[in-house]
Amino acid sequence: MNPNAAPVRKQNKRREKEVVILQAAEKIFAEEGFGGATMQLIADAAQLPKANVHYYFSTKEELYRQVVSNIFDVWLQAAGSFEESDGPAEGIGAYIDAKMEISRTRPAGSKVWASEVMHGAPIIQDYLETTLVEWTNSRIQAIEAWIAAGLMDPISPRHLLYMIWATTQHYADFGHQIQTLNHNSPLSEDEWNRAKDSVKTIILKGIGVAT
Amino acid sequence: MNPNAAPVRKQNKRREKEVVILQAAEKIFAEEGFGGATMQLIADAAQLPKANVHYYFSTKEELYRQVVSNIFDVWLQAAGSFEESDGPAEGIGAYIDAKMEISRTRPAGSKVWASEVMHGAPIIQDYLETTLVEWTNSRIQAIEAWIAAGLMDPISPRHLLYMIWATTQHYADFGHQIQTLNHNSPLSEDEWNRAKDSVKTIILKGIGVAT
DNA sequence: ATGCACCCTGACCATTCGGTCAAGAATTTT
DNA sequence: AAAATTCTTGACCGAATGGTCAGGGTGCAT
Incomplete structure (x- = not known):
């Protein structure tokens, strides 16, 4: 039995x-x-x-598929704090922090994801068309609500999201270039915090959110 | 003879x-x-x-080397308008425009560059350590001068450059993802202009530059 | 204890890839 | 015109790769 x-x-x-x-x-x-x-x-x-x-x-493809799938989950969960927050200062700030933390702790995963998308997402195209589209639209609605409530400037939520994705993932995907420009040494704890602060400061001010 | x-x-x-x-x-x-x-x-x-x-x-490597080298030149020339400008509004604005234009017209080149850096720049590491370091330091100095003149906020010039690189190149490197999120169709002329405006608006306001 | 299902791995195979080469075609120089 | 140089390409080769498989080992249920 x-x-x-x-x-x-x-x-x-x-x-x-x-x-x-x-x-x-x-x-x-x-x-x-x-x-x-x-x-x-x-x-x-x-x-x-x-x-x-x-x-x-x-097969190699089966193994690759699972690696990419794992990273996609991490990627999505980074925005858990997005919706349940009171306003853009807290919501977007925490989202940037979470994504910067992923770049710091899972740079390899970020690179695999970037590579997959760059080559036309042959493996996870269906996820992009379903899960990612829903996820994005839901966040766009949240941002539009904040704009309607006068909590931030009337910028394009979509392009704001792209900017956040691009900038945070840059610290993982282009980590080698950043290290080369940092006297050939990895970012220290302080330097990571400086990076986080810089990104948050510029973006939050850029969309008219007081900190 | x-x-x-x-x-x-x-x-x-x-x-x-x-x-x-x-x-x-x-x-x-x-x-x-x-x-x-x-x-x-x-x-x-x-x-x-x-x-x-x-x-x-x-050899394949020789061919690849020349492809990467060509893109690096384009990359560097995008900032011709940087130093000879009067202030950050014009200089940084034009730089963002130029980099967005490269993403639109040479997306394949941008992807090759991203791929090369992501894999540790095995071919063009020497360029990174010489030309790119000099180029970056020179731009950082220009930005520091603007800050000292009170023309913009005292943000970290280095992280500002990273943000510009990341965001503008994102439209090429992650173009497939952006297209998927755009009803599976490439960005139209208007949508490209909207993207450019969004990026410039957020970044310039984010560093305290009036437009 | 014994049967059974899962786990492990060295040896092997068909295919593909980067690169070579020889022989001929085309073009320039003398 | 004829010699010399450059260009073109089908056929070929050794090395590497993804994947297979048979045969043996290991641990659990009865």
Whole structure:
């Protein structure tokens, strides 16, 4: 009996190994691109034989699909604080903070996402057309409400969102360039805070929100 | 005699063919990434046999290097209007316009550049460390002078530049995502102007420049 | 203890890729 | 005109890649 429930220990072990492979794959896909990444490189990064990786993820595309899907979830959840906030100062400020934090902690994921979209989103086009469109329209409505309430300037909510996405993700996707321009050293804790403050200050003032 | 001067007709023909290959390569590298692009795809796009492409560019890396180098030049020249302007309203406004125009007319080039930097700039790292560092420091000085003259807020010039780069290039690099969010159709002339205006309005107001 | 389902991996395969080459065509120089 | 240089291209090659598979190992239920 109980034919459906697999042993708990085994299930955990399987999941743990999948996570190890997914993390290695995210790193390699970010560094090499989809075409440049090889299953051997991913297997080496995960410290497993290549055939073992293929046991958990049958094809390179299947593995890539799951990496991209994971990042998309993180991306969407970054705006949890958006709607439930009182006004633009708190809502947009927190959203910028959240997205900057993702750039700092998950730069590889951000690069994989950027690469996927840059190449025409061959894998996650359906998500863009459904989830992302809904998500965006919902945020645009929130911003329009703030504008109608006189809490901020009547700017284009859509282009404001693009600016926030672009600027925050730039710190991950172009992290190498930023590091080169920072005496070849990664941003320190203070420098990250300076970046966050700069982005928030300019954008919030730019849309007429007092801080 | 005249052993050094090659025939003009032949030289022109060679240059023309190189340009055809470079344009095809820029498109394919943008669509497929360096690893995903194949010499056969590039040759097909240029409507030439693969061996003929190898006659003009001995290796894939050499071809890629020239594509990236071309884009870097465009990138730098976009700021010609920066220093010779009277103040931030004109200088930064014109710079944003120029960069938005590049995103509109050379999206493939922008993507190749983004891809190169995202993967650690393996080919043009030396340019980043020399030309780009000098270029950036020079612009930072100009902005600091404007701040000292009280023409704009005392924001971080460095992060302002990052924001301009990120936002303007976003319209090329993430053009597919923007198109998906625009009812699956490319931005019209009016929509491009709306985008330009939005970016300039928010950034210029954000740094305390009256327009 | 024994059967069973899941896990592991070295060896292997077909395909594709970047790059070469030789032989001929076209164009310029003498 | 004929020699010399440059251009063109089909055929080919070694290396690398994604994916397969057989055979053995491991841990759980009965």
